[in-house]
Amino acid sequence: MPAVDLGRPVPMDVPPILPGYTFHEGRHIHQTWLADDGIPEVGRAARLGQSLNIAIDA
Numbered sequence: 300m301p302a303v304d305l306g307r308p309v310p311m312d313v314p315p316i317l318p319g320y321t322f323h324e325g326r327h328i329h330q331t332w333l334a335d336d337g338i339p340e341v342g343r344a345a346r347l348g349q350s351l352n353i354a355i356d357a
Contacts, residue, residue, distance in 0.1 A: 333343045
């Protein structure tokens with residue numbers, strides 16, 4: 300599931316929010332803030348629309 304679904308294609312040449320700042324960098328910053336706040340990896344992945352491939356040894 301993507302973090303944002305606008306229901307239309309998003310052009311790849313969207314200008315940065317601030318000079319030198321892109322949406323992708325914002326995702327990395329958000330990931331760092333979640334880690335700093337002690338959010339478990341599985342929670343961070345869910346928040347960012349990612350999936351984890353974790354093998355569970357029994």
